[in-house]
Amino acid sequence: MRLNTAERDEIVRQRVETQLTRRITAPGLEEILYDRMPVLDYGFVRVIDYMGNDAAIVQAARVSYGRGTKRASEDQGLIKYLMRHRHTTPFEMCEIKYHVKLPIFVARQWIRHRTANVNEYSARYSIIDNEFYIPAPEHLAAQATANRQGRGDVLEGEAAQRVLDLLREDAEHAYASYIELLNEDTSGAPIDPARPGLARELARMNLSLNFYTQLYWKIDLHNLMHFLSLRADPHAQYEIRAYAEVILDILKRWVPMTYAAFLEYRMNAATISATGLTVIRRMLAGETVTQQNSGLSAREWRELTALLARPA
Amino acid sequence: MRLNTAERDEIVRQRVETQLTRRITAPGLEEILYDRMPVLDYGFVRVIDYMGNDAAIVQAARVSYGRGTKRASEDQGLIKYLMRHRHTTPFEMCEIKYHVKLPIFVARQWIRHRTANVNEYSARYSIIDNEFYIPAPEHLAAQATANRQGRGDVLEGEAAQRVLDLLREDAEHAYASYIELLNEDTSGAPIDPARPGLARELARMNLSLNFYTQLYWKIDLHNLMHFLSLRADPHAQYEIRAYAEVILDILKRWVPMTYAAFLEYRMNAATISATGLTVIRRMLAGETVTQQNSGLSAREWRELTALLARPA
Amino acid sequence: MRLNTAERDEIVRQRVETQLTRRITAPGLEEILYDRMPVLDYGFVRVIDYMGNDAAIVQAARVSYGRGTKRASEDQGLIKYLMRHRHTTPFEMCEIKYHVKLPIFVARQWIRHRTANVNEYSARYSIIDNEFYIPAPEHLAAQATANRQGRGDVLEGEAAQRVLDLLREDAEHAYASYIELLNEDTSGAPIDPARPGLARELARMNLSLNFYTQLYWKIDLHNLMHFLSLRADPHAQYEIRAYAEVILDILKRWVPMTYAAFLEYRMNAATISATGLTVIRRMLAGETVTQQNSGLSAREWRELTALLARPA
């Protein structure tokens, strides 16, 4: 998250300027507007703009002439109702725009969320900075054995050090070659005027997937919550989850009523299968249910019993 | 566009309240925020909220730390470049939200633009008002004969009067039956307490397609221009075009540079087919080209020659 | 669902012609291809085309060179896994296309599902048939009192008859006026050559929302299941649910493994809120939980206890 002086100045300038508006505002979000929230080693999330707040959801749900209901408790009740019954369109009436700096392999997962607007920093036009992601030692994990997709035990000692060294050396080597291929320094001046440089759109292919890129990313609140429900989930890869958790904190500032309803009815809720519901009914009726007589697979049984045993 | 007192008050209240924001604003649009722009006999368009302005497009195109370029002329140049080369994603970074009142048959065309967010006034929950569209006499046209889709000569005199009477009588009749089916007045109280009313979700089916409905409609600037390029076009049905023209005026207030580029490169531009380009090249080389030797169909020939003859 | 002879012949012709293909087929769906499945009084659903089957989902999930796995049991297991973990993209790899005839007020709900492709019969070009929906007596219900959106008791006797008469008379009256406005018979010939007819795009506004229209509708399997989870649900309006149930039967013919997984993990599953999960845990621990000490609202408590009491 190293910025040059010009970049720092730009951010400061944005933060001090205020304008009058007749639009609905979200005071909690205004406080952090344009600020960088650090993620991973060089990444960040900045909120660039937003539209709407909790009241705007109510206003849209009612196709209202004015601004939602008169009382906050009514707004809260309606928002909970909408979330619980998956009436999703009023949540689409709020929008947010971020500036995100993230490793390319994370950007590749991110971009799969198609109902969003994206502008990415172009390596056809511009030269990529020498910034690449190296995991913190506590996130260096072995391949999971139970689950083909995921991480197992954390690497330690020499094994961990060897990984870190290899990742760093290879990224530095790839970047050095990239600059040699371009034959340009970051200002665009030729390094060796005697030979031609390779086109930027070609040279970039030598960079590895841990190099950082940047996105402008705009999304409506409904689709943002869908993104969060997948990417703030423990099954998501740690690196994208780190971003999702920061965005979840931002959500709380922006639409606190929606945030509370989202935790209650989505993030901390669970979908239980038809057979799983039958198992619960049998248990509540006092029957001793085992995996063998449950109708559930071993894995589903394990997940259901873990869910029911979890402390409140 | 008859509003009750409560509705008027709501609009006035929204218009007088101002807040401080760090966000980019569009002063020309702030002036008309929440105001009703009348369309057709009872319809309107109101801007409820917006995100971004011309500078936001530049900012996104550059994935910038700050606010676009330093100079307006550079912003204008980049916006023209983006429009001309169909780099559409930076335009997606602006968003606007409208409250629209429109006849159901217009809403049915409107809703076909899928990349937008919509909340419609629900006739399952609520009772529809007694407001229906009757065309102004100058818009009563006969079926076009040349073009199976479209209008021909304007109806006049007795024929026109007969149409207007029939449309009005039938709508009034349909509404009276609707209320009888509901057995509710607009406050929800039973008219005849001795008999049950029909469920609202069923009674509504008796209303005709010229009754007014209301939408909250939110769309990004790129998709809005696509909507306008189709619906402000002379081939669009007059009734939806009337809305598109009002929205085009709003566009000018919101993003004046984009508006100018949109007229130059989209609305007032023309796509010429491969064969049409060859015809123009032959004409410029001094050849006398006729429909017969042009390779164009009679209709394409007529359209091309009309386009080339149009006064500047 | 009255068809003329030409229409019947077209359908018969499509059904008897067969071609050889190298593509994956779904034998259960081939049987009913092009056939009309009746819905409501004049509506229908016909499958016009499809792409893929259960094996295609497996094939896409594996980004495979060949056709899914070797064994049906493995395919079934993977499909269940994908459904359970909301890995939705492999289901998007199947596609289906329907021809649907439905009342306009149903089409208005239908079209809100945006991730689909639609061509609708155009009343700007063509004349609408004299076919309108009249509910069967058992579906004539009063407005629900507990739930502002929905139906209560069924109307009976004279009250029901009055509704049916009114709906029928008004629709017939609206159609007669429509034809008078058009001054055309269904072949397009003028009825009274002495006067001009009104343009079709205008005359249509006199029709009521129970008139039938027709759609070609194409959607991928993932989005189709989303449609079904909302529209085959008891909260959906009866008229669209009637279509959803027919489409659910078609789903079973097309992708039987996916259909079974969809019932288990979506249609017959339930999402339980964070507080609801705590209630279940407390109950399983032997605690007596009441609405008052549950942390749930009265309505949520009622819904949770109903769910847990439902017979297996």
Add this chain to the structure above:
Amino acid sequence: MRLNTAERDEIVRQRVETQLTRRITAPGLEEILYDRMPVLDYGFVRVIDYMGNDAAIVQAARVSYGRGTKRASEDQGLIKYLMRHRHTTPFEMCEIKYHVKLPIFVARQWIRHRTANVNEYSARYSIIDNEFYIPAPEHLAAQATANRQGRGDVLEGEAAQRVLDLLREDAEHAYASYIELLNEDTSGAPIDPARPGLARELARMNLSLNFYTQLYWKIDLHNLMHFLSLRADPHAQYEIRAYAEVILDILKRWVPMTYAAFLEYRMNAATISATGLTVIRRMLAGETVTQQNSGLSAREWRELTALLARPA
């Protein structure tokens, strides 16, 4: 495009099996179904499945009971009409599914087309093959000087050889480290049983952007043509254009009438700005127009005069 024996066998098996279907078929496309069309050094495009053909477009445009019109010439006329007037929805009624193998930096451009369905080979689950893209010498170009995005002169001799050597050495080095990080061979067996391997989802970040990945990609015909109009364009980066050109050939086999209309009204057509149209009108009226009096920028003038001078 090296395949192992199992992969080859899968493809052969798919190609020899045929089934009977009542669906519309596209004989030209059936011929090449499942076959690999080579692109770049190791890439390919395979058609896996399709829905519809030219007749299906006509059928949808007419919301027809049968199969399009009776005569091919009428079908062709309607398809041209639809393409010319940008009636895009009937083209959405055809769908095609590809299996594509392509370098990651090309996949990153590809995926920006959001209205499509994608499954990508997962490097969280699986080990990436040792296949990376090295440009053919004739595609090694210097950075363009006139155009910040694009290529200039082709590199030759020693400069070219140095680029090729560097790209190859670095990719081989990155892959060797990747395998060392994983500590697994391609069968998943540990190389050095004494130490743990790094999780696959982490190790992949060491690979460079020229490594090959694979997609299943499904898209409707309208959006496919939009993809082609951008990616088969001379402004597109060569590497993605190579894929677009193969897909353009496939389009011709699938929907020959649509292909012809697409070339005439889209690929080989041109959009001329409002000012550009005025310039043409002035030229046709015999006026000598220069850049200075044209109202066009130098660049626009250059592009317009080049377009008008292009041989037929």
